[in-house]
Amino acid sequence: MSRKLLVAGARVIDPASGLDAVADILVEDGRIVRVAPGQKAPDAERVDAAGLVAAPGLVDIHVHLREPGREDKETIFSGTQAAAAGGFTSICPMPNTNPICDSSTVVNYLRAVTERDGHVRVFPIAAVTRGQEGKEITEFGDLAHFGAVAFSDDGRPVANAEIMRRALEYTAMLGRPILNHAEIPELVADGVAHAGDRAARMGLRGVPAAAESACVARDIELAADTGGHVHICHVSTERACELIADAKARGVRVTAEATPHHLVLTDEMIEGFNTFARVAPPLRGEADRAALREALRSGVIDCVATDHAPHTEIEKELPFDQAPPGMIGLDFAFQLLYTELVETGFLPLPLLIDRMSRCAARVLGLEGGTLREGGPADIVLLDLSGETRIERRSVFSKSFNTPLRGRVLRSRVARTIVGGRTVFADGKIVSKAFA
Ligand code: DOR
Ligand code: ZN
Numbered sequence: 001m002s003r004k005l006l007v008a009g010a011r012v013i014d015p016a017s018g019l020d021a022v023a024d025i026l027v028e029d030g031r032i033v034r035v036a037p038g039q040k041a042p043d044a045e046r047v048d049a050a051g052l053v054a055a056p057g058l059v060d061i062h063v064h065l066r067e068p069g070r071e072d073k074e075t076i077f078s079g080t081q082a083a084a085a086g087g088f089t090s091i092c093p094m095p096n097t098n099p100i101c102d103s104s105t106v107v108n109y110l111r112a113v114t115e116r117d118g119h120v121r122v123f124p125i126a127a128v129t130r131g132q133e134g135k136e137i138t139e140f141g142d143l144a145h146f147g148a149v150a151f152s153d154d155g156r157p158v159a160n161a162e163i164m165r166r167a168l169e170y171t172a173m174l175g176r177p178i179l180n181h182a183e184i185p186e187l188v189a190d191g192v193a194h195a196g197d198r199a200a201r202m203g204l205r206g207v208p209a210a211a212e213s214a215c216v217a218r219d220i221e222l223a224a225d226t227g228g229h230v231h232i233c234h235v236s237t238e239r240a241c242e243l244i245a246d247a248k249a250r251g252v253r254v255t256a257e258a259t260p261h262h263l264v265l266t267d268e269m270i271e272g273f274n275t276f277a278r279v280a281p282p283l284r285g286e287a288d289r290a291a292l293r294e295a296l297r298s299g300v301i302d303c304v305a306t307d308h309a310p311h312t313e314i315e316k317e318l319p320f321d322q323a324p325p326g327m328i329g330l331d332f333a334f335q336l337l338y339t340e341l342v343e344t345g346f347l348p349l350p351l352l353i354d355r356m357s358r359c360a361a362r363v364l365g366l367e368g369g370t371l372r373e374g375g376p377a378d379i380v381l382l383d384l385s386g387e388t389r390i391e392r393r394s395v396f397s398k399s400f401n402t403p404l405r406g407r408v409l410r411s412r413v414a415r416t417i418v419g420g421r422t423v424f425a426d427g428k429i430v431s432k433a434f435a
Contacts, residue, residue: 004044010054015354016370027377030419057089057378059360062305069098074310080119081396082330084424089378096155102127104146152179168228177229187211213239229253236281238291257305275323276403303360310399335409377420386412
């Protein structure tokens with residue numbers, strides 16, 4: 001028996017087709033059958049979406065789910081709930097778990113746990129080097145065969161240039177990107193904040209902008225030399241944006257992401273030694289933030305990725321230079337960017353949706369990110385007149401490390417649909433995606 005769903009009367013925004021109009025979305029057996037007004041399907045489950053925006057389910061190509069190894073911080077169960085609550089239907093966990101995702105055994109394990117616990121689709125990213133130690137390249141072909149969609153040593157850069165060159169050479173043959181956490185380790189040293197007046201006054205060691213831009217320049221040269229695809233994670237500096245723009249103009253295979261926190265916050269947030277605002281790369285100054293926003297609008301930055309990085313309260317209570325870097329983001333990334341970039345008139349809503357769905361999927365060649373007929377019925381319904389409070393009880397992540405706690409954001413995720421199945425609606429988790 002076929003399973004039908006009719007999402008009726010929403011303002012449908014599908015950047016892939018340029019659609020922005022009131023229409024119905026008819027879904028059958030997990031796939032989109034038709035997007036058009038006036039659909040009749042008496043035998044379908046009906047979702048009245050009048051007054052809501054219907055868009056492709058959001059795609060996040062950079063998250064940390066901490067399973068296996070640090071299930072006290074996050075699990076595939078809790079992290080995919082946070083994703084569903086934030087309107088994401090596909091997410092890609094980084095391999096810096098314990099054990100590290102550097103073998104097909106771990107990739108298979110993640111896939112099995114996702115089948116059992118996942119509330120959204122999970123596409124694992126595997127390590128570039130064994131144990132993320134930067135020495136020995138992993139079995140890219142094997143890892144890709146078992147479902148790794150990309151390779152990254154995130155948390156750390158691929159420091160050795162010759163390893164990076166070889167990694168790009170091999171992955172070019174597989175058509176998969178290397179996602180680099182681009183920072184020159186010697187320039188980061190024990191820096192913990194943006195190198196500038198504030199860090200100096202607070203007595204914190206700085207991370208210069210060149211720590212990032214010098215590594216981005218190297219990565220671009222190696223991508224150009226090998227024909228490989230390098231993706232720059234969490235870009236934080238104006239200079240990196242300039243280098244990426246220039247490389248793209250020359251036809252180098254480079255893509256890039258920006259996080260909601262680098263797009264919205266500056267290093268002002270670390271005042272009072274607020275460890276919730278410690279991230280790697282660090283929050284930077286006004287000029288860098290403005291350049292990132294421009295780059296996201298122009299497409300120099302391809303997409304938004306949250307770098308959702310859960311940590312325990314106890315660890316975040318350590319002194320600033322000892323607290324682990326990272327903040328959560330999955331639960332409210334859309335609402336935050338809607339409030340800060342769309343409501344302020346900087347980005348049109350369809351462009352924000354595009355950067356958070358289709359453009360992200362495209363970096364990794366994932367199937368989602370559009371409402372095309374025949375494609376997977378991964379859909380988010382957004383209530384733009386609603387609001388989202390960032391509170392412990394409204395966040396599904398196991399961790400609550402964010403300097404945005406207490407904020408009230410414009411808009412709300414009304415419903416998240418994965419493969420035609422509602423996984424989240426009206427503040428509550430409804431169902432897992434597969435089990
Ligand atoms: O802030 C960060 N947190 N940056 C990273 O690169 C790693 C991440 C984590 O795993 O906590
Ligand atoms: Zn990183």
